[in-house]
Amino acid sequence: MYTLLITGVCGGAGVTSVTANLAAAMQLQGMRCLVLDLNPANVLRYSFAIRHDERAGWVRASVDGKPWQEAAYAAHNGVTVLPFGELSAAEVREYHLDASAIVERLEVMLAALRDMAYDCVLIDGPAAFQFAEVAQVSNRLWVTTPSAGAYAMLKRYGESWLGDSLDSKSHLLINRLSPHIPLEQDIAGLLKQDFAAALTPNGIHEDLAVAEAQALFATVLETAVDSQATKDFQALARFYLTVARGRTA
Numbered sequence: 239m240y241t242l243l244i245t246g247v248c249g250g251a252g253v254t255s256v257t258a259n260l261a262a263a264m265q266l267q268g269m270r271c272l273v274l275d276l277n278p279a280n281v282l283r284y285s286f287a288i289r290h291d292e293r294a295g296w297v298r299a300s301v302d303g304k305p306w307q308e309a310a311y312a313a314h315n316g317v318t319v320l321p322f323g324e325l326s327a328a329e330v331r332e333y334h335l336d337a338s339a340i341v342e343r344l345e346v347m348l349a350a351l352r353d354m355a356y357d358c359v360l361i362d363g364p365a366a367f368q369f370a371e372v373a374q375v376s377n378r379l380w381v382t383t384p385s386a387g388a389y390a391m392l393k394r395y396g397e398s399w400l401g402d403s404l405d406s407k408s409h410l411l412i413n414r415l416s417p418h419i420p421l422e423q424d425i426a427g428l429l430k431q432d433f434a435a436a437l438t439p440n441g442i443h444e445d446l447a448v449a450e451a452q453a454l455f456a457t458v459l460e461t462a463v464d465s466q467a468t469k470d471f472q473a474l475a476r477f478y479l480t481v482a483r484g485r486t487a
């Protein structure tokens with residue numbers, strides 16, 4: 239089973255939309271995919287038409303003393319979704335649900351998922367420093383926007399996040415790149431120059447179709463099949479299909 243932890247270089251990188259759309263694209267490539275939300279904000283579910291008043295989730299189940307498997311939701315596009323679940327601030331404090339505790343629970347879940355009929359698990363993780371180490375993931379995908387702030391973060395921490403060789407388990411994806419904004423093109427050029435070994439073969443272009451799909455509680459592959467974003471996610475899925483086959487061979 240191939241596992242990919244997706245996190246942001248900084249907040250607002252678009253990790254949740256990347257996770258949802260990449261899972262949908264990999265499912266279309268014939269991979270049996272499960273997506274898992276590590277964020278207490280619990281918003282990954284919206285891309286899979288899970289009701290806003292649905293409180294179920296894998297952490298919610300754990301707090302309630304129920305099997306986390308009961309929180310799995312079969313989306314109409316074939317992807318299986320494990321939302322985080324709705325918790326109050328008091329419950330987060332009472333059950334000590336800090337980053338290390340959630341990672342500990344995650345490791346147990348990933349071990350169990352290896353015995354289930356999934357080809358890949360995509361994990362929607364928080365930004366930057368949180369959840370720095372998850373032992374059982376095959377690769378980690380860092381998502382960045384072509385912004386000055388994100389570039390500064392990568393210049394400061396990129397070596398420790400991404401490694402310094404082609405054998406690193408970490409990859410870097412440029413998301414929301416607009417070809418019509420010179421500054422973004424310049425920063426993307428710097429990213430390609432400084433982090434060439436870690437960059438995925440393609441990025442994801444800025445595309446209104448992604449936001450429109452989110453508003454429809456779906457993925458862009460369902461709502462705008464001919465959009466640039468759909469083509470980008472399909473290309474990214476083909477890349478990770480190759481990576482997954484190499485990791486699980």
